Amino acid sequence: MGARKDIEAITDRIRERSKASREIYLQRIADAASRTANRAVLSCGNLAHGFAACSAADKAALSGDKVPNLGIITAYNDMLSAHQPFETYPQLIKEAAREVDGTAQVAGGVPAMCDGVTQGQPGMELSLFSRDVIAMATAIGLSHNMFDAAVYLGVCDKIVPGLMIAALTFGHLPCVFIPAGPMTSGLPNDEKAKIRQLYAEGKVGRAELLEAESKSYHGPGTCTFYGTANSNQMLMEIMGLHTPGASFVNPGTPLRDALTREAAKRALSLTALGNAYTPVGRMIDERSIVNGVVGLHATGGSTNHTIHLIAIAAAAGIRLTWQDISDLSDATPLLARVYPNGLADVNHFHAAGGLGFLIRELLDAGLLHEDVQTVWGDGLHPYAIEAKLAADGSVARDPAPASSGDEKVLVPYAKAFQPSGGLKVLTGNLGHAIIKTSAVKPERRLIEAPAVVLDSQEALHDAFKAGELDRDFVAVVRFQGPRANGMPELHKLTTILGVLQDRGHRVALVTDGRMSGASGKVPAAIHVTPEALEGGPIGKICDGDIVRLDADNGTLEVLVADAELKARKVPLIDLSGNEYGFGRELFAGFRQMAGRADQGASAFGMA
Structure with a gap:
């Protein structure tokens, strides 16, 4: 009741x-x-x-x-x-x-x-x-x-x-x-994910990866x-x-x-x-x-x-x-x-x-x-x-059938997999964010680690390939919001962070970008708002700052004194590379008009 x-x-x-x-x-x-x-x-x-x-x-x-x-x-x-x-x-x-x-x-x-x-x-x-x-x-x-x-x-x-x-x-x-x-149904999704991780680690080649992807999306x-x-x-x-x-x-x-x-x-x-x-x-x-x-x-x-x-x-x-x-x-x-x-x-x-x-x-x-x-x-x-x-x-x-045909997949209300749906709002001195925890193990829902600050998912990929990320950290990927570059999904991060988590590291993602329905086993505070381009606190995080993500209690914070955080300025970065090519120049007006993620990120101003 x-x-x-x-x-x-x-x-x-x-x-x-x-x-x-x-x-x-x-x-x-x-x-x-x-x-x-x-x-x-x-x-x-x-x-x-x-x-x-x-x-x-x-x-x-x-x-x-x-x-x-x-x-x-x-x-x-x-x-x-x-x-x-x-x-x-x-x-x-x-x-x-x-x-x-x-x-x-x-x-x-x-x-x-x-x-x-x-x-x-x-x-x-x-x-x-x-x-x-x-x-x-x-x-x-x-x-x-x-x-x-x-x-x-x-x-x-x-x-x-x-x-x-x-x-x-x-x-x-x-x-x-x-x-x-x-x-x-094609190649099982968990098998596809394994091949992706092996490819990210250089253990299989492009031919093997393409074969797996083609068997999955067939x-x-x-x-x-x-x-x-x-x-x-x-x-x-x-x-x-x-x-x-x-x-x-x-x-x-x-x-x-x-x-x-x-x-x-x-x-x-x-x-x-x-x-x-x-x-x-x-x-x-x-x-x-x-x-x-x-x-x-x-x-x-x-x-x-x-x-x-x-x-x-x-x-x-x-x-x-x-x-x-x-x-x-x-x-x-x-x-x-x-x-x-x-x-x-x-x-x-x-x-x-x-x-x-x-x-x-x-x-x-x-x-x-x-x-x-x-x-x-x-x-x-x-x-x-x-x-x-x-x-x-x-x-x-x-x-509808009286009982589930497979209780590993679908269960009655009395046998729910968990008492909540697993989508939560995170609040704290970084603003507001969304996290999906239904695929995140309980022991991974609290991460407190130094920040590694990046301005693109390519930068994180390069750091991973250079061997710079074999440690506990929170990846802070900023300038990915609606006004900065249209708020792309950052799926290139999923495999990399999954590999590092599987190696035993405590890792998480904090971003003003998106991760979508494929948000998986790595804790990810996404849709952070206000975004960095609007002066949001996510843009003020520095390398080495301790970031605390607590999905169970719904908090997202950088452990920096309020006065210091307020005094910091969001750095000016060159976003011109996001403004042209592949039709992006036609969407300049959309980027300027886009609302905040928590208001629907619409160019119409409805919300």
């Missing part, structure tokens, strides 16, 4: 804090709906342009305002394994729309970049900002005002948050998110570890934006196609032209956001969502804070262990009972708000299911 009351209290305080901004938002989407936000307001010239390339039958349907038209926003490209399956979706969706006397058009495409390709490369400095570009590109696609509802085809790291921000900006439109599913679908992409899919389902059971069905299967057709029909059933009008801006409220955060904690999900969820909530007029996220973590037990929080991948999680089992357990424990609206109707209980293929090719649903 204590955890249930805590979650209700946190929801109440979010609601109270958001009252004014939420009322303004709801009035705006009501105004948009009242202006007949569909083809009826378009001139004949407008409309003729809008359906010029359609078939004769679709032109006839679109000539009036009684046939619902579905806008498709797609993140398809065939370089990203997770998005390649979307190539065939528009045709499936159009066929499904016609079966229910509707139409569908591709309203627009949005960029979709892969952090796995850009890790450690200059392009990674565009990654976080791509979220806001995706939201803007979606707005352009929907601005034609041809649509009565929308479906969103996106999976990976910044794509789903960007689509969500846009969907809520067009909150008068109903919408359904349609996933593509994870690739089938086909269409999302990467199978539980990073931001798969955390996105969990969020869309537990927040009621997927059809039930849609998240983790593999691409290219009859069930995947059946779910896609069903989602298109469902979106068309929710328009203002019917009797079940469900605008997404009203559907997603404070309870939905809290359910998403609880799901994130119960599954040990991506730290990126401590940024994205704040920006998503702000797009709906909801004021979510890091403290809300941290307090919800304290009230939510960890029920899943999927790499990097365990050895299993997301396919093993799905086979063990998956989201249906997890949602049922959290609902029975009173840790989710059941009384929410979803794209499936009222209440979250319809999501406590397992989706299957019916004999006629449609989707059938059975109740």
Whole structure:
């Protein structure tokens, strides 16, 4: 009962804090709906342009305002394994729309970049900002005002948050998110990690490393570890934006196609032209956001969502804070262990009972708000299911299994792996930071060691190769925040620090950059805010200062007298190398406008 009351209290305080901004938002989407936000307001010239390339039958349907038209926003490209399956979706969706006397058009495409390709490369400095570009590109696609509802085809790291921000900006439109599913299991993630560490130590060559990586990332679908992409899919389902059971069905299967057709029909059933009008801006409220955060904690999900969820909530007029996220973590037990929080991948999680089992357990424990609206109707209980293929090719649903198929991967509430979700806010004289502890052993959660101060992950890599880091230390990697260089993920540090930890050293990371869903066994205080470029105390740490990171008690400090720390100046460093090349010069405005990490790091100023 204590955890249930805590979650209700946190929801109440979010609601109270958001009252004014939420009322303004709801009035705006009501105004948009009242202006007949569909083809009826378009001139004949407008409309003729809008359906010029359609078939004769679709032109006839679109000539009036009684046939619902579905806008498709797609993140398809065939370089990203997770998005390649979307190539065939528009045709499936159009066929499904016609079966229910509707139409569908591709309203627009949005960029979709892969952090796995850009890790450690200059392009990674565009990654976080791509979220806001995706939201803007979606707005352009929907601005034609041809649509009565929308479906969103996106999976990976910044794509789903960007689509969500846009969907809520067009909150008068109903919408359904349609996933593509994870690739089938390849080389186990722990084996891949071992090869990476051996390569970092020079014990295997590039050929062996590439072979291991290729066996791990080997086909269409999302990467199978539980990073931001798969955390996105969990969020869309537990927040009621997927059809039930849609998240983790593999691409290219009859069930995947059946779910896609069903989602298109469902979106068309929710328009203002019917009797079940469900605008997404009203559907997603404070309870939905809290359910998403609880799901994130119960599954040990991506730290990126401590940024994205704040920006998503702000797009709906909801004021979510890091403290809300941290307090919800304290009230939510960890029920899943999927790499990097365990050895299993997301396919093993799905086979063990998956989201249906997890949602049922959290609902029975009173840790989710059941009384929410979803794209499936009222209440979250319809999501406590397992989706299957019916004999006629449609989707059938059975109740979630009564017991886990593998308690090394997924456990009932009564057998939780740990009492809290493992995401915490750290506070102290360095400001605020986030740490993910679900994969960090308890004896590693308190680190007190001298600082090694660096201004890039390449500098730490060079120091490691030079043999300068075989000792206890805290790596302080600064000038990695949104305004400095776009806040790239710093995955090149993961393997190096893991090697040093395995050698018996007590090491940790403190940075104003990101580490994402792959944050693993090394304690990492990330998203430190204020960032160094804004004069944040992280920029005042000197080599040899003792830094104390205490994840259990939620503190992050440099053990320097307050007066001395205040008197220190953040050094001026040359960041011009981050300002051009690989398109970075086009994002100068984004860097200047970017908000703080604890405010969603958005260029829109919503939070």
